[in-house]
Ligand SMILES: CC(=O)SCCNC(=O)CCNC(=O)[C@H](O)C(C)(C)COP(=O)(O)OP(=O)(O)OC[C@H]1O[C@@H](n2cnc3c(N)ncnc32)[C@H](O)[C@@H]1OP(=O)(O)O
């Protein structure tokens with residue numbers, strides 16, 4: 001087998017990713033991400049911009065052990081002064097890092113307008129900054145900012161910037177599509193010109209996603225000869241983000257043309273951790289994961305259409321481009337108004353509901369789902385409500401308890417301190433066997449009060465629901481005006497870490513919420529095997 005070429009991965013989640021609107025890393029966050037990236041096996045981690053802010057300065061104030069080359073980012077020296085006299089360069093040289101990545105303009109227009117200097121001064125800044133880094137024993141990289149736009153307007157100057165960086169000793173000359181407007185065929189053609197001047201083994205690509213082409217542009221650059229890709233986890237980055245490493249890594253490892261040709265330093269085992277890495281980052285940043293993200297999204301291997309589900313059950317390869325387990329994801333076959341019998345059978349199997357494939361009740365269950373979805377229900381996410389619907393149809397859900405009445409009161413009034421407050425109170429009357437319980441509770445809203453009252457005393461079932469808590473509550477008004485119907489989805493969790501979702505629908509939001517709450521409790525009792 002021919003030896004593979006080495007393709008290097010450079011992660012900038014902690015630098016360009018930190019430029020994402022709404023993203024803010026602490027030093028502790030950065031160290032955690034560094035360890036995630038190190039386990040993944042990327043070659044470089046650009047961890048920040050020492051001197052730009054206290055977090056990054058503190059991060060680089062000491063040495064951090066990592067397999068990846070820890071990289072500090074910053075500007076080349078400013079025009080009109082020497083590198084040894086430039087505070088920005090001094091901060092970079094003082095930082096504990098293996099490598100320094102300088103950002104340098106490579107567009108004549110940017111040099112004139114943004115830097116207000118000359119082309120010659122800019123080339124001198126690149127050369128002297130790289131030389132200073134190397135003299136200090138660091139590996140030097142140069143991010144050629146605005147390279148592709150610069151190449152289109154003044155090709156010779158853009159190439160002179162790249163050549164100057166290389167000749168000064170930069171290990172990598174990284175071509176940046178800073179404004180993200182370049183298309184893959186342009187990237188491929190321009191990189192092909194650059195590698196005539198700087199060897200491809202020293203050329204990198206840094207693509208922004210403003211036309212949703214960052215991943216395609218990175219692959220186009222590799223096709224043309226570049227051998228380093230810069231990107232971020234989950235595609236974080238300035239404006240629309242950077243090339244998403246969670247898409248690039250599996251593509252490079254699993255798609256034949258790249259896998260056969262390149263070694264990227266990330267192994268199969270680490271690839272199996274990709275979903276975990278992606279979700280851990282989202283969790284840390286308090287961002288909702290993108291359900292539709294390629295490879296790592298919750299819906300990346302979710303099938304709704306009946307025709308697809310039928311084929312997937314025969315052989316998953318019929319509708320999947322890779323096996324989801326390779327990236328640590330899972331297949332989901334959903335039940336909805338787009339489903340056929342195959343979706344229902346698959347979901348029942350997953351939920352552990354035993355059923356004979358030929359049972360005529362399967363078709364009736366499917367019809368019931370479709371009729372209910374027409375009324376506003378949605379079972380795609382509400383797995384526990386679907387399981388209850390199915391089990392009720394199959395006659396296996398006990399009547400654990402009956403709610404005889406409930407009352408909810410919301411009142412705005414002055415409290416004893418003279419402050420205006422809104423108070424929600426609920427009373428629930430529940431019958432378990434022959435015993436009647438009446439519970440009252442206050443809550444931060446009517447649904448919360450109702451939930452607390454309902455779960456306060458369920459008699460003999462109380463021990464079974466003690467670990468139950470609500471983790472999410474979503475409301476959607478399905479059609480406007482006076483005819484509006486409200487759909488409530490409630491996500492619950494318990495002490496074992498299990499999560500499940502239930503649905504309720506009604507013109508009245510309290511009724512819809514109550515229906516979803518009842519399903520949640522009933523599912524928990526069923527799951528625990530509570531006696532009827
Ligand atoms: C394309 C990219 O993503 S590059 C990454 C950019 N990242 C960041 O900017 C985040 C961190 N930045 C910061 O905290 C601040 O901008 C700092 C600390 C770096 C600089 O702050 P300030 O000194 O107040 O300067 P300010 O941010 O207003 O402007 C940048 C200056 O750098 C100059 N500059 C920009 N790029 C370069 C470069 N590659 N080489 C030399 N100088 C440069 C600009 O011309 C401008 O100079 P001016 O003040 O004489 O007009």
Ligand SMILES: CC(=O)C(=O)O
Nearest residue numbers: 103143145146176178
């Ligand atoms: C360096 C960088 O982030 C850019 O040019 O986009």
